[in-house]
Amino acid sequence: MSIAVLGSGAFGTALAISLACDGPDITLWARSATQATAMQKDRVNEARLPHANFPASLHITADLANLKEQQTLLIAVPMQQLAHFIDRNKAHLANKTLVACCKGIDLQSGLSPTQVIRAILPEARTAVLTGPSFAHDVAAGLPTALTLACEDSKLGQMLQTALSTSNIRLYRSTDVTGAELGGALKNVIAIACGAAIGAGLGESARAALITRGYAEMRRMADVLGAQSETLAGLSGFGDLALTCASEGSRNFRFGLSLGRSEPFDANITVEGAATARACHEKAKELEVDMPITAAVTAMIDQTLTLKQAMDSLLARPLKEETC
Structure with a gap:
């Protein structure tokens, strides 16, 4: 070939x-x-x-x-x-x-x-x-x-x-749908994780964002007909784990800059920024609950500060943990 x-x-x-x-x-x-x-x-x-x-x-x-x-x-x-x-x-x-x-x-x-x-x-x-x-x-x-x-x-x-x-x-x-969604949405969660670490919110906050971000990914995937096993695999959870845990990720580094209120090199491609906006619009259209994606979009668009975004997430109604 x-x-x-x-x-x-x-x-x-x-x-x-x-x-x-x-x-x-x-x-x-x-x-x-x-x-x-x-x-x-x-x-x-x-x-x-x-x-x-x-x-x-x-x-x-x-x-x-x-x-x-x-x-x-x-x-x-x-x-x-x-x-x-x-x-x-x-x-x-x-x-x-x-x-x-x-x-x-x-x-x-x-x-x-x-x-x-x-x-x-x-x-x-x-x-x-x-x-x-x-x-x-x-x-x-x-x-x-x-x-x-x-x-x-x-x-x-x-x-x-x-x-x-x-x-x-x-x-x-x-499962092309699941593979592509995993690869796209993990970048959004990586921005959130980078922002949390950049702002000094700690590793526990990062763990919570990864876990709840994964739940968001699965909710969107379910609505679009993807297989749950795909999101649990390399293209979903595997990529999420790598991207949210390393400064080798451009999306994570972009999030760090948001959390530190520092400028980010405009010449570096950050796919998660555009994906956050696109996914936020799709989530509203499909009525899928994706609060982390909404918060990341608001931070990128500068309609919410990091503190306001975190406060909005922490103020959500208490609920039973389900995926």
Whole structure:
């Protein structure tokens, strides 16, 4: 199976390195021709993964027309840019297998990654690759387990075999809805956890946010028809645990800045910010109770301070614990 990775951010680059380390030729597409030339010459992505050298079998291009032979394309562009990217490059992406490697909900349409792809390319063969992973771990060859979700079980089996590497172990699922929701919503909870730690509220507060945030994720997943087992797996609870507990997460670091009332680098993509807004709107539409998501959205939009957000959560009616 011929494979290319579209998107030379940290995670796209890391995936390409891991796939190429196992031998087959892999092509990594970069949006910038200047960046592509530099990476091909220096054999490293200096801007995103400066300490991860490229294997000899990793090739770089900035021209999607060079990917005519690659039938499986891993799309690792930011979620809020996905729709524009797919629409602009429809001719190059048609009749390919497209594996979404981004996490989130499109703010404009409220669609998940594979839904965005199919809205523009209805005949596309789609799957999603998601789960607990940091780019630097993947690129360094450290063991990582991910979920490969595909509604077509036969295609899913083929992709599972083709995309597994010596350090990436893939678990297969047909529950695309659950896998995508887990990957999207955990970023919102990570922002909340970062804000709590940044404000000095302590580890107990973080544990409470993780637990109750997981309950929110499951409530939304249940309404949208996802399987509860998926949310308990790598793409749900596993990704939630990693993202809420490490400063390696951009969403957690963004939350830290909120909690500390510090500015955050605008050049760093924080998928959870847009996802919080999109999920908050969807929760209102579907009448799903998601108070942490609402509080995070209000903090991002600066309609509530952190103290006001925490006070609103603590003032909620006492209830029996149920998921």
